[in-house]
Amino acid sequence: MSFLAVSDLSVSIGEKALLSSVSVDVAKGDYLCILGQNGAGKSTFLKALMGIISFDTGDITLEQQPFRLLSQKQLARSVSYVGQNHPILDMTVSDFIRFGRYAHHDAFATWSTTDQTAFDTAVALTDIAVFLERHCASLSGGEYQRVQIAAALCQQAPMLLLDEPTSSLDPHHQVDVHDLIQQLNQTHQITIIEVTHDINHAVQHSQHILALKSGQVLWYGASSDLLTSATLPQVYDQGFVTVAHPETGQLIALTSEGQQ
Amino acid sequence: MNPAKKVLALITLFTLIILVITPYLGLSDHLTPAIQQKILMDIRLPRLLLAFIVGAGLAVCGLVFQAMFHNPLATPFTLGVASGASLGAALSVFLGVGFGFLGLSSTTLFAFIGALVTIRFVYGISCMRTGFSLHTLLLTGVAISFFFSSLILLIQYLNDLPDAYRLIRWLMGSLSIVGYDAIWQLLPFIVFAVAVIFYLSHELNLLTTGDDIALSRGVNVRKTRFLLFVTTSLCIGAIVSLCGPIGFVGMMVPHICRLLIGQNHRWLIPASCLFGGGFLIICDTIGRLLIAPAEIPVGVITTLLGGPFFLWLLIRTRTPIS
Numbered sequence: 001m002s003f004l005a006v007s008d009l010s011v012s013i014g015e016k017a018l019l020s021s022v023s024v025d026v027a028k029g030d031y032l033c034i035l036g037q038n039g040a041g042k043s044t045f046l047k048a049l050m051g052i053i054s055f056d057t058g059d060i061t062l063e064q065q066p067f068r069l070l071s072q073k074q075l076a077r078s079v080s081y082v083g084q085n086h087p088i089l090d091m092t093v094s095d096f097i098r099f100g101r102y103a104h105h106d107a108f109a110t111w112s113t114t115d116q117t118a119f120d121t122a123v124a125l126t127d128i129a130v131f132l133e134r135h136c137a138s139l140s141g142g143e144y145q146r147v148q149i150a151a152a153l154c155q156q157a158p159m160l161l162l163d164e165p166t167s168s169l170d171p172h173h174q175v176d177v178h179d180l181i182q183q184l185n186q187t188h189q190i191t192i193i194e195v196t197h198d199i200n201h202a203v204q205h206s207q208h209i210l211a212l213k214s215g216q217v218l219w220y221g222a223s224s225d226l227l228t229s230a231t232l233p234q235v236y237d238q239g240f241v242t243v244a245h246p247e248t249g250q251l252i253a254l255t256s257e258g259q260q
Numbered sequence: 261m262n263p264a265k266k267v268l269a270l271i272t273l274f275t276l277i278i279l280v281i282t283p284y285l286g287l288s289d290h291l292t293p294a295i296q297q298k299i300l301m302d303i304r305l306p307r308l309l310l311a312f313i314v315g316a317g318l319a320v321c322g323l324v325f326q327a328m329f330h331n332p333l334a335t336p337f338t339l340g341v342a343s344g345a346s347l348g349a350a351l352s353v354f355l356g357v358g359f360g361f362l363g364l365s366s367t368t369l370f371a372f373i374g375a376l377v378t379i380r381f382v383y384g385i386s387c388m389r390t391g392f393s394l395h396t397l398l399l400t401g402v403a404i405s406f407f408f409s410s411l412i413l414l415i416q417y418l419n420d421l422p423d424a425y426r427l428i429r430w431l432m433g434s435l436s437i438v439g440y441d442a443i444w445q446l447l448p449f450i451v452f453a454v455a456v457i458f459y460l461s462h463e464l465n466l467l468t469t470g471d472d473i474a475l476s477r478g479v480n481v482r483k484t485r486f487l488l489f490v491t492t493s494l495c496i497g498a499i500v501s502l503c504g505p506i507g508f509v510g511m512m513v514p515h516i517c518r519l520l521i522g523q524n525h526r527w528l529i530p531a532s533c534l535f536g537g538g539f540l541i542i543c544d545t546i547g548r549l550l551i552a553p554a555e556i557p558v559g560v561i562t563t564l565l566g567g568p569f570f571l572w573l574l575i576r577t578r579t580p581i582s
Contacts, residue, residue: 052475076478087330087470091523099466103478107459155477 003028003191004049004159009058011041011048011215018044019215021058026208028158031185031192033202033223036212037236042195043084045212046161049193050081062159076103080152084163084195086144089136093147096136097122100154122153125188126180142173149180159191160184167197174198178205199240200252203227211235227251264527267520271531275538282545283308286552306440311544311558312537313443314435315509317450317499319536320457321492322510323517323528327464328488331394332518332573335510336496339382339401341375342507343408345493345500348374350427354415365445365501372497378404379489392471433506433559435544446498453495454533460484461525468523506540506559508566513539515573 004026011019019041026032034042047053049060051072060067062078070078080100089096100122101115123129126146131139139147145165152160162181166174182205184190196202202209203223211219211231219231226232227242232253239256283304287296322335336342352370382404386397412431416424437443457464463484466474471481499506513536514528521531540558543565547556 047472050476052472072475072480073478076476079476081472081476083472083476087473089469091468095523096469099469099473099477102462102466105462107462151473152476 002026003030003063005059005061006049007059009045009048009055009060011044011053011055017215019048019055019212022212022215022217023058024210024217024220026159026191026193028191029185029189030208031181031206032194032208032210033206034193034195034210034212035197035199035202035235036218040212041215042212043163044215046081046163046193046195049161050079051075052081073103076155076157078157079159079161080155080157081161082145082148082152082163082165084167086148092133092135093128093139094132096147097132097151097154100151100156103155103157118154118156121156122150125153125184126150141168142170142176145169145173145177146180149177153184158189159193162192162194164195164197166201174201181205199226203253204250227253264521264524268527268531268534271517271520271534271538275534278538278541279308279312282541285545286549302439306437306443307435307544308541309440309443310437310446310503311435311541313446313450314499314503314506315513315536315538315540316533317446317453317495317536318506318509318540319513319517319532320454320529321495323514323525323532324457324464324488324492325510326514326518327468327525328485329394329397330468330470331398332511332515333398333570334394334401335508336375336379336492337505337507337510338398338405338570339379340404340408341378341382341401341493341496342500342505343405343412344374344378345371345497346374346431346505347408347411348372348497349501350412350415353423353427354419367501368449368498370497371501372494375493375497375500376489378408379493383489429557430504431559432557433504433562434557435503435540436555442502446502449495449498453491454529456487456491458529460488461529464488464525465523504557504559507563508569509536509540509543509562511573512562512566512569 002025006025007023009019009022010017022041022045024032034045036042044053048055062070062075067075097119098111101111101118104115123132126149128143128146128150131143136144136147145168149162149165165181166177169177178201181192181194185192192206194206203226206223209219209221209223209226210217211226213235218235219226219229221229233239240253241256242251242253244250245252283300287299291299322337325335325339326332328334348370349367351374352367382397382400385400386393412427416427419427463474463479466477466479467481467484474481514532517528517531517535521527540562543561544558547558547561550556
C-alpha cells in the first residue's frame with residue numbers, strides 16, 4: 001500500500017505551467033530522489049506536497065487520506081519539510097526547534113514530556129546539542145542545515161521532504177548530512193523525498209529516482225537502473241560516462257567531455 | 261525565575277508607577293482639595309485610562325504587523341493602514357453618515373473598512389508577480405499613505421472652516437476627553453484584539469520565521485493572516501476614529517519589547533500592551549506639561565520621537581529591508 005500517491009498533479013503560476021500531470025507512488029519507508037535541471041519543477045513538487053503552494057488539478061493521497069481534506073496541522077503531523085533557502089532567524093536554536101511541536105499542540109498547550117522526548121531525539125540525531133543555546137545567525141552553513149533538519153524532525157512526521165539539503169555544503173558536511181538522511185531512512189523508517197543535483201549520491205543512497213524535465217516525469221525507476229538507462233543524457237541535456245568506483249566497484253557517473 | 265518573566269514583572273512595575281504618578285503631575289497647589297479631586301477623577305483619570313488602552317492597542321497591532329512581515333519597519337502606521345482608517349473616518353464625517361451597525365458607530369465602521377481595504381490592497385500589491393516582497397510592501401505603504409493624506413486634505417479643503425479645524429486637530433492625534441464614555445466605547449475593541457492576538461501567539465511566533473517554515477510546521481498561514489488583518493483593522497479603526505492617527509507607537513514599543521524580552525509572543529504580547537500603555541501615558545503627559553497651560557497633541561509627541569527612532573532602526577539593522 002502506498003504511503004503517498006500523487007496522480008496527475010499539475011501546478012501553474014499564471015500562464016506558466018510548473019508541473020504537468022506528474023504521477024508517482026511512494027511506499028512507506030521509501031527513499032526517493034528527484035533529479036532534474038534547474039527549473040524542472042523539483043522544488044515546486046516538494047512545495048505542493050507540503051501545501052506551501054496549491055495545485056490546480058490532480059490528486060494527492062497521504063496514508064489513504066485525500067490531501068485536500070487535511071488541515072495544514074494534520075498535514076504537518078504526516079509530512080515535514082526542509083526548504084532550500086533558510087532565512088536568518090532572530091532566535092536561539094532551541095527556540096526554533098521547539099516550533100516543530102506546533103502541529104501537536106492546541107492554543108493553550110504546555111510543553112509536555114512527549115514534546116521534550118521529540119525535541120531530545122531530534123537534537124541527538126542531528127548532533128547539535130553543543131549549540132542549542134546559540135543564536136541562529138551565528139551558525140555556519142553546515143550547522144544551520146543540521147538545525148533545519150532537527151527542527152523538521154522535531155515534528156515527528158513519518159515523511160521528510162528535503163530540498164537540496166547538501167548543495168551549499170563542503171564535501172565533509174555533505175557526507176555528514178547524507179549519512180544522517182540514510183540513518184533516518186533506514187533506522188527510523190522515515191520516508192524521504194529529496195531533491196538533489198548529485199546523481200551519484202542519488203544512485204548510491206536512494207531506492208527510487210524520479211527525473212523531472214520541464215515539469216513532466218522524464219524517468220522513474222529503481223535508482224540502480226538510472227546509470228544504465230538510455231534516458232540519462234536527457235535528464236540534464238548532458239552526456240555522462242560511467243566508471244566503476246575504485247574503492248567500492250559501484251558505477252558512478254561523470255560528465256562526459258566528448259561530443260554527445 | 262525565567263528571565264522573560266522577570267522582564268515582564270519589571271515592565272508591569274514601570275507601568276504601575278507611571279499610572280500612579282502621572283495624574284498628579286502639573287496639578288496646581290492653589291486649588292482646593294475638592295477641585296483637585298474633581299480634576300483627577302473627571303479629567304486626569306479617564307485620560308490616563310484612555311491613553312493606556314490606546315497605547316496597548318497600537319503597540320499590540322504594531323507587534324502583529326512586525327511579526328507577519330518579519331520587519332520592524334512594517335507597522336499599521338508605515339503601511340498606510342492608519343491613513344486608510346483616517347480617510348474612512350474623515351469620509352464618514354464629511355458625508356454626514358449617521359447610521360450604526362452591530363453597535364459600531366458609522367465613523368468606526370468606515371475607519372475599520374478603510375483599514376481593512378488598505379491592508380488587503382497593500383499586501384495584495386506586495387504579493388503580485390514573484391510572491392511576497394518586503395520592499396514592495398513598504399513602498400506601497402508609503403505611496404498609499406501619501407495618496408490618502410492628499411484625499412484627507414481634499415476633504416478638509418471642501419469642508420467649512422470649523423470642521424476643517426476639527427479635522428486637523430483630530431489628525432494630530434489627541435487623547436483629550438472628559439468623562440468615561442470614550443473608554444467604554446473603545447475598550448471592547450482593544451480587549452477583543454488583544455484576546456485574539458494572544459490566542460494566536462504560537463502562530464505569530466511561527467510567522468516570524470517566514471511563510472514556508474510556518475506552513476511546513478502546520479500553520480494555516482492564509483487563515484491566520486486573514487484573522488489578524490481583520491482584528492488589527494478593527495482595533496486600529498476604533499482607535500483612529502476616536503483619537504486620530506497616533507503614529508509610531510506600534511513601531512517603537514514592540515521593537516523595544518523584543519530587545520528586552522526576546523522573540524516569544526507569549527511574553528511579547530502582554531509586555532507590549534503594558535509598555536505601550538505606559539509609553540503613551542508618558543507621551544501624553546509630556547504633551548500636557550511641555551507648554552502648559554496649552555497642550556501639544558500626543559500624536560505630535562509620538563511622531564517627534566518616532567521619526568528619529570525609524571532612522572535609528574534603518575541605520576542599526578544591517579539589512580533593514582531584505
